[in-house]
Amino acid sequence: MGLFDWLRRPRPAIPEALWQQTMASLPFFTDLAVDEQKRLKTLTEKFLAEKEFSTAGGLQLSDEICVAIAAQGCLPVLELGLGAYGDWVGIIVYPDEFVVQREMADEAGVVHEYADVLSGEAWEGGPLLVSWHDVQMAGGDYNVVIHEFAHKLDMLNGAVDGMPALHSDLAVDEWESVFSAAWENFCQRVDSGEETIIDPYASEAPEEFFAVLSECFFGIPEVVDREYPAVYALLRRYFRQDPLARLRTKNGQNKAGPAGPAIAIG
Numbered sequence: 001m002g003l004f005d006w007l008r009r010p011r012p013a014i015p016e017a018l019w020q021q022t023m024a025s026l027p028f029f030t031d032l033a034v035d036e037q038k039r040l041k042t043l044t045e046k047f048l049a050e051k052e053f054s055t056a057g058g059l060q061l062s063d064e065i066c067v068a069i070a071a072q073g074c075l076p077v078l079e080l081g082l083g084a085y086g087d088w089v090g091i092i093v094y095p096d097e098f099v100v101q102r103e104m105a106d107e108a109g110v111v112h113e114y115a116d117v118l119s120g121e122a123w124e125g126g127p128l129l130v131s132w133h134d135v136q137m138a139g140g141d142y143n144v145v146i147h148e149f150a151h152k153l154d155m156l157n158g159a160v161d162g163m164p165a166l167h168s169d170l171a172v173d174e175w176e177s178v179f180s181a182a183w184e185n186f187c188q189r190v191d192s193g194e195e196t197i198i199d200p201y202a203s204e205a206p207e208e209f210f211a212v213l214s215e216c217f218f219g220i221p222e223v224v225d226r227e228y229p230a231v232y233a234l235l236r237r238y239f240r241q242d243p244l245a246r247l248r249t250k251n252g253q254n255k256a257g258p259a260g261p262a263i264a265i266g
Contacts, residue, residue: 012045013045014041014048015063018064018067019067021064022071025068027219028218028246031250032246039078040071040075040078043074044067044070044071046082047070047073047074047082047085048066050082051070051089052089052090052091053065053090053091054091055092055095056093056094057095057098059093065132072135072146072149073085076150076153076218076239077153078239079239079241080167080240084153084165087155087156088127088152090127090128092127092130093129093130094132096132096133097131097134099118119133120134120145121148122148122151122152122155124160125155128152130144130148141198141215141220142215142219143215143218147212150164150214150215154210161206161207162208162209162210163176163179163210164238167238170234170238175234178230178231179206179209179231179234181230182213182228183206186209186228198212198223198227213231217235218243221242
């Protein structure tokens, strides 16, 4: 059964062999409990039925590509539901990094054109673009799929500002307070020349901080919890998931071992 057969069906059924291959591809999948993997598969199948995949740059679309991207993209909304991705449809996959033409006006009003080389991008009200090469590089602190899907979550409530549409478990004031303090601290660390485990790109803007910290929340939760425990706690409540608890369960630990002090903020 091929991909386009899936897209014509109300509910695509991912072949078990392909699903197991996908689950074995990344640590945060293998950390999931059996029930979580089953629910993720159901969510991924629904996602594949709702979204439209296409390729550019000569890449041939395959079941492996679609399932890998869909599964990684669905993990953040495992407990939130696909409604969080309900305002867009298209996913465009490039074989490698791709170029997007930009325009920028300077202070004098002169418009400058330039080419931006990207591994992924989420367009407001439009498709999500990713490089398949970068999708395959996922691991630890780097995950282009989760990064761009986090931007889509951020866009759901309008402004792309590092604060997604919050459910009833969270307050706007709390989110702004915790994330603003953490982002300002992280910017200071980057500006001082510190080599951070968390990608320095997170200092570019609050929305990039949210996207990068979302990558790290699932990929290196122990680092986020150690360096920014208040942010980890907030993301745990937002996503309604606890990747660190999964990791400890996998490693047979009841509690974390020595991990060093948290970064002081304030």
